[in-house]
Amino acid sequence: MAKRIAGKITVEMGVTTVDLHVGALDCASHGPRCGEAGERTFRDSRAPTRYDLSGTQAQALDTVSQSMSDPAIEKKMREIIAGTPFSEREVSSDQGFESEYPPLTPEEVEFLAIPDEELRKRAKVFSFNVKQFCDCLQVADEWQTLIYAHLYFDHIISQMLSEGLAKPDALNLSRMGFFQKLQLVWAVGLLPEELVPPIEALNNLRNKMVHNIDFKLTDRNTAEFVSRVPPRVKKIQERNRAADEWFKRFADALRDLLVHIEIIRQQHVYNRLCERKGAIDMKDIMRESDLLLQRLDARDGREPDSGT
The missing domain is CATH 1.20.120.330 (Nucleotidyltransferases  domain 2)
Structure with missing residues (x-):
């Protein structure tokens, strides 16, 4: 199941696309050029980089080690990979599914990335x-x-x-x-x-x-x-x-x-800051659970539950 740990993993055709949020830095892609604008947004003129992380967890970590030039982004990539069960990667694409739970806002993603020590x-x-x-x-x-x-x-x-x-x-x-x-x-x-x-x-x-x-x-x-x-x-x-x-x-x-x-x-x-962080995390968990169940139903050929 795709899990957000201050970041996001989606899988398309066995290839993992990674969107990362490192602190206040929104990493839409990883490339050699990094600009810092008023919103502190990572930008790359190229299409988002894709890394083939469809193998075992060890292979995925090895790919990250060989591909990443930014230690901070590599560290966050490793955290996301470690928190993603690989057995569910073949069904972890959100494309074509909608959840009743809205996705996290950029502000919520940024707040979720704040370490507890910083909150204290x-x-x-x-x-x-x-x-x-x-x-x-x-x-x-x-x-x-x-x-x-x-x-x-x-x-x-x-x-x-x-x-x-x-x-x-x-x-x-x-x-x-x-x-x-x-x-x-x-x-x-x-x-x-x-x-x-x-x-x-x-x-x-x-x-x-x-x-x-x-x-x-x-x-x-x-x-x-x-x-x-x-x-x-x-x-x-x-x-x-x-x-x-x-x-x-x-x-x-x-x-x-x-x-x-x-x-x-x-x-x-x-x-109260910790409670807010926990509420945001639970919101994301509910959305991911909802989408995963829809993906599993689609894979097994079952119709979505109408709620009746």
Whole structure:
């Protein structure tokens, strides 16, 4: 069965025609001349090159080794050949058959070719300036530290919801209160349950400060927040603070929890990229399966299933 691994194999009369997609490079044929246009498309003025890969897998790989001058394309050819069962080559031409599943778009083919490591790299982008936040913790007074931290937590939770919900605009997140967003991000499974209590404690401190002009942060009222941050999240700096350095312990816990939640957000982004890649691959598998069944029916002289 023809299988696309960032590329395509079709068979006509025992000769395999290969169309390759190497990264963003769409290889319509393989020849000595390669141009790079605005769409990064490989072009050759000649007709597409055909390689006789109708023998055994070992013979096909040997043909590729002798014919290919571009190591990147040779590598991709080998991947495609290795993923194509040779027993089905005599029935792997799509000519004359139509599938209810559309072929992959160029954008989908390009996305499917992205290595998982590159997807992880794309996901590892912070939604805020970490250095700026840490600097704020170093120089701000107690009142400013609490307000700044609350704003940063609000930002990350809002970001999680806008990225993770199918229809975030339906909720009008900008008009939702902090506590509502916290409950929602927990309810939809984007935030672990163990991280909700410390954020609730932080929100309570913030509300007391903005509604009571006499409120002050103390060792006692900040200790509730610090104690609710899971031990595995708090780093060694917090545990090494002196007994009278309660505010620094508070700032350490704020930093550690915020960064931890941001890493969780990045992991969600990576998971969604992988899910998209898997959905594209499944779409292609369904199309290939549909076409293969049609080819097998045609070879055996059976009429296509009408679906009744």
